[in-house]
Amino acid sequence: MPEAYAVMIEANKRILGLELYDVQILGAIVLFYGSVAEMKTGEGKTLTATLSMYLRGLQGTGNFLITTNEYLAGRDAEEVGKVYRWLGLSVAVGVKKYEFDKEIDKKVVYSSDIVYTTHSVLGFDYLLDNLSVEKEKQYISKFNFVIIDELDSILLDMAQTPLIISGAPKVQSNLHIITDVFIKSLAFDIDYEISEDKKSVWFLEEGIRKAQDYFGITEILGESFKELYRHLVLSLKANYIFKNKRDYVMM
Structure with missing residues (x-):
């Protein structure tokens, strides 16, 4: 961990011109071990997540950073994606930022080392994967590591709304x-x-x-x-x- 974190800290400084504070490094250590890190607005959650995501990304695919909406997923991936790529990792965004954006290639997304996405899109993709009977239409290979932004909102508030995929009814109705x-x-x-x-x-x-x-x-x-x-x-x-x-x- 010390070596990987040191590499990412230096990469953030060189590519983004941003230096991490002690509180961000401590938060990254907490996240790596699967615990909850509470950080106030402005303390730099985006950079904090990069340390753990980089170290887990070295293990291969299946690393997700889950946010509450498409804008945050796209913004964070764009902001720190250049750092990951500079260090040799592949990064993808699992959601469309705008309605008119071209369709996402799920095979490319889920074969990336690090994926930025939302809870609902990942949830539906997981359900569709499990419903598919064709191997080539199953895209999520594994879950290695997940960081959830706005944990209370996603696991408590939004979890009250179920994700449902319904099939065609036996009798069609208007x-x-x-x-x-x-x-x-x-x-x-x-x-x-x-x-x-x-x-x-x-x-x-x-x-x-x-x-x-x-x-x-x-x-x-x-x-x-x-x-x-x-x-x-x-x-x-x-x-x-x-x-x-x-x-x-x-x-």
Whole structure:
């Protein structure tokens, strides 16, 4: 460890012109052994992570730095990627920074020594890998080492939203289209309400009444219409709670 950390400290100084402080080196030691390092804003988490990532990267592929959003993943990889490459390691970004960016080659990404990505993209790629029956469509070879930025947010807050990949239903339905049109016509605080933490949403009495009028039924909460009501709840969440690229991805 001392030799590898010394190399990375010197590389950061030569390539980026940045010198690490003692608190950053101590944080990197803590991270290497799989413990939680709490650092305040401005203490330099990006550089702190480079020491552990470099040492683990020397062992080969399967090293991930997971962030909460695409911007941070792209920014950090771009900022310190040149240092890793100067030292002979391959670095990749597992997410698109902008919608109009070209599609990512997952085989190239996951064969890199170090990968910067988000929790949701890595989670979905892992699920897709396990669903694939063809070896050539399985990209994640192993997990050697992982650093999670904003640990409390990812493992506590965002973990409350499951990552779900659904297959095609046996009977095709256009309920999701119809319910989406209806949900978009509703008004906040009149027809539905959202919790303070923005993680739950539910119909108000007026929203239930409008739904029954819209679909021409009298008891939408009854057993006969449970599939319709399920679609309405899902559409309500999709429109006002879930965010594309954060809670789900379009395939």
